[in-house]
Amino acid sequence: MTSTASPATAGRRTPAPQPAPHTAPASSRPGGGSSRLHRNEKKWALLFVAAPVLGYLLFVLYPTLFALYASLTRWNGLGPMQFIGLDNYVALLGDERFRQALFNTFFYMLGIPIGLAISLALAIAMNRKIVGLTAFRTIYYIPVISSIAAVAILWQWAYNGDFGLVNQFLAFFGIDGPNWLADPTWSKPAIILMMVWKGLGYSMLLYLAAIQSVPRSLYEATALDGAGAWRQFRAITLPMVRPVTFFLVVTQVIGGAMIFTEINIMTPTGGPEYSTASAVFYIWKQAFQYRQMGYATAGAIVLGVLILIITLVQFRLNRRNSFAID
């Protein structure tokens, strides 16, 4: 970076003559020119990562530390913060609604294994040469790309007891469906069904990619040994898609723990007997409706820590299990 450093000449990047004098100092590393080159490189590299690093400090690290402190205070978001130690956390323990919201949040996660089982079956079905495969893949994927707000509005209407699509469909079979979102028994299953519907295409796509990468010869070899379809599924397909299953479970648990939009749009009051309210819904209400910023922050930290613990446990279990399979 001595003479050619000026952008005007470097821009041309002309071939033969220029590189020749340069290679000499570069190859003899300890030379002064090379270390200056390195210093220059470090400078530019730091400049190039400056934005994300700054963004991390300003919008992740600082808010995290701030949240940790705010959770120990009584605070309405505007006035002074009054330090009250762990009182918020103690109050959360005894808060019936917060516990209910946490319970609901984890209840929704029952949809994860259901969705994964269906999407794996779909992926296996699609791993054949049949007509219209691309069209099927596209159709199954449309709910995934659809705006969650629009989907929630649509399903809220579809769950209408008298005029909704779901009950009109059930009426074909002579079933008199409940008023889904107004019934504490059916409100959570209704939301699970909607989530499974929306997420199927995504899991299916990842499973399909994983299955397609399984070498054919594996199936052929086990078939020669007389293994049936079910045994092949257990012995080859399932282990081969394990990394995808793991990825999907981890990301969907994290995503599920943060469920909010569907709940807020479909049941703006938290549902009958608070049966649909999620943790984020509760935290959001506390913070932005009741202005209990300190208390809400404590709830958010409890949620964050729970997500962290569950994720770490999953990584732990995954490591142990994959050892058993190898």
Added chain:
Amino acid sequence: MTTTTAPAAPATGSGTHPRLGRRARSRLTDTVVWVILAAGAIFMVAPLLWMFSTSIKTKLEVFALPPVWIPDVPQWDTYVRMWSDSFVLDGIRNSLIVSLSVTVVGTFTCALAAFALAKMRMPFKNAIFIGLLSGIMIPFPTLMIPQFVMFSRLGWVDTLLPLIVPAIFGNIVMIFFLRQYLSSVPDSLVEAAKIDGASYWQIFWRMIMPIIRPAVAAQFILWFMAVWNDYLAPILYLNTPERQTLQVVIANMNVQYATQRDYPLIMAASVVALLPILVVFLVFQRQIIESVALTGTKG
């Protein structure tokens, strides 16, 4: 699946018979599978089609029993009414402003950082990368209250800035994937350009960007869709109807017009909220599906 034994067993003469049986059986399975997939596909699109058909029904048809599946006279007027009577147009404009500025500037920041993290010498490189990655572990709900307070002190509440500014500093998921993608590019290429006297900026812009363009394009589309569909952050900050993003506009219409039982209008707005992304998806289907599949196998 057990069929692969067939070619091995018969030697010559009688070989045709079991092979025929096998082909017929596999065709039967294909048909069964096709029927199941088609039934599933109907289940997947039915709600969306029903949403569209509701949007062109009259209010009477919406509440008709037995249900009207296809309206007698499509009420296209609902879409005209939605255009003039609601904030859908403002919503589209605001959503476009946020999504485009976030993805265009953010993609650029991410690509630069990925280049530096993958191909340049830098002190504490791994520490920086792992530090950035650790940010994924902190969920947005934990950050939202402090961020809200920060931005309200800046007077940014009820503007689009809190949705744009944090995001243009880059997104670690995209940096991660671009860095991964760059690891398949030989270092010698960058070294050669350096020896040729190219500046780091030129290496990035003339060499790295063209190489990572497919990855950038795919990530760009995914990010655009995510920002377009975002709901939680916009409802925290945006109060004035003219300043809301499309998702918030339709959610508010859902509350406002449900009391008037104007479901065609609500559904029309939802259709409009879905449509742009649907078009983007159908156009860039291949790239999107490939990059999504890649995401899973990397994880």
